[in-house]
Amino acid sequence: MSSHPNQRCMVTGVGGYLPKTIIHNDQLSSEFHLNTDDAWIRTRTGITQRHRASENETTSDMGIAAARSALHDAHMDGADLDLIIVATSTPDQAFPSTATIVLDGLGSKHAVAFDMNAACSGFLFALIMAESYLMQSNKNHALVIGSESMTRLLNWQDRSTAILFGDGAGAVILSRTASSDRGIIGHCLFSDGKNGKALHDLYVTTPSADHPMGVIVMDGQAVFREAVSQLISSTHTLLAEKSIDLADVDWIIPHQANKRILDRMCTDMNIDHRKMLYTGDMHANTSAASIPLTWWKARQNNTIKPGQLILLQAFGAGFTWGSCLVRS
Numbered sequence: 001m002s003s004h005p006n007q008r009c010m011v012t013g014v015g016g017y018l019p020k021t022i023i024h025n026d027q028l029s030s031e032f033h034l035n036t037d038d039a040w041i042r043t044r045t046g047i048t049q050r051h052r053a054s055e056n057e058t059t060s061d062m063g064i065a066a067a068r069s070a071l072h073d074a075h076m077d078g079a080d081l082d083l084i085i086v087a088t089s090t091p092d093q094a095f096p097s098t099a100t101i102v103l104d105g106l107g108s109k110h111a112v113a114f115d116m117n118a119a120c121s122g123f124l125f126a127l128i129m130a131e132s133y134l135m136q137s138n139k140n141h142a143l144v145i146g147s148e149s150m151t152r153l154l155n156w157q158d159r160s161t162a163i164l165f166g167d168g169a170g171a172v173i174l175s176r177t178a179s180s181d182r183g184i185i186g187h188c189l190f191s192d193g194k195n196g197k198a199l200h201d202l203y204v205t206t207p208s209a210d211h212p213m214g215v216i217v218m219d220g221q222a223v224f225r226e227a228v229s230q231l232i233s234s235t236h237t238l239l240a241e242k243s244i245d246l247a248d249v250d251w252i253i254p255h256q257a258n259k260r261i262l263d264r265m266c267t268d269m270n271i272d273h274r275k276m277l278y279t280g281d282m283h284a285n286t287s288a289a290s291i292p293l294t295w296w297k298a299r300q301n302n303t304i305k306p307g308q309l310i311l312l313q314a315f316g317a318g319f320t321w322g323s324c325l326v327r328s
């Protein structure tokens with residue numbers, strides 16, 4: 001193994017996939033018989049709709065579609081990949097891993113592939129693990145996917161959780177580059193188990209005959225408070241470590257959970273709301289897929305220019321959270 005002190009890892013392609021079926025807020029009351037309405041959901045969460053995978057559509061199917069779109073963006077194909085990580089809490093099954101199914105689908109004969117679960121922080125954790133692998137080896141290209149079938153974890157009778165989540169996948173290609181000023185320039189990741197299942201804040205129940213994957217249970221207000229506090233603290237920690245001023249960050253791509261969490265963070269940190277990229281209104285909380293899905297949309301709109309500084313922010317069950325700075 002060798003490290004490369006004058007090199008960095010750059011995101012060279014971004015892709016995404018959202019299933020065809022869209023469920024609008026109004027359909028949750030009219031078709032799913034939830035005691036809720038569009039105005040409540042929009043006001044409290046920012047969400048207007050979510051996508052739902054079809055009955056036969058798996059997490060690996062969505063991951064492959066997002067991966068193909070990222071590979072196309074990077075002008076690469078599956079055979080170029082050395083590593084595939086799928087961040088997911090909703091794998092196709094316990095094993096084989098979703099990542100090896102993706103590997104097979106892409107024809108990536110030489111890649112190493114595995115899944116990672118850090119809940120909604122999974123994509124950010126996987127990105128940093130991929131960076132570490134590339135920097136400590138002679139390998140060049142990693143595919144990092146966040147893919148989730150979150151609607152399979154929903155109790156459709158629970159209006160406090162069923163409104164929040166959706167299905168989809170996002171992916172990036174991470175490539176080792178000789179450039180020392182562009183790419184991933186720093187990160188901080190954290191985990192704390194004491195506030196997970198023990199305090200009933202956010203967890204998935206034990207599988208049952210009715211719900212083979214279990215269902216999401218959440219204390220929304222506790223999660224809201226923790227998310228705001230940890231997103232702010234990890235951002236301050238990273239910026240201080242890298243001696244970078246928040247004003248020098250051009251764009252923030254946060255985990256797309258609840259727009260009010262992001263608004264609160266912007267207000268508390270005095271961040272210009274226009275820097276905060278938000279697409280959660282269109283796909284709800286897709287857990288590990290949410291950061292790359294928002295990145296994908298920014299890529300399609302040509303929002304982020306070369307050389308600009310991006311701050312990624314994640315928060316999820318566990319709890320897990322963290323931040324990462326990327327020079328585009």
Ligand code: COA
Nearest residue numbers: 036037040044120159160163220221223224257258315316
């Ligand atoms: N439609 C209508 N009313 C609803 C509702 C819904 N979908 N869900 C809850 N309510 C009701 C509650 O029953 C409660 O009624 P009551 O006052 O008669 O008891 C009222 O609305 C207020 O509930 P509350 O839980 O205080 O609302 P909230 O403003 O905290 O919003 C969440 C609830 C879940 C939207 C919010 O707490 C949240 O988004 N938390 C973070 C969740 C998250 O992001 N999780 C993933 C992290 S990775």
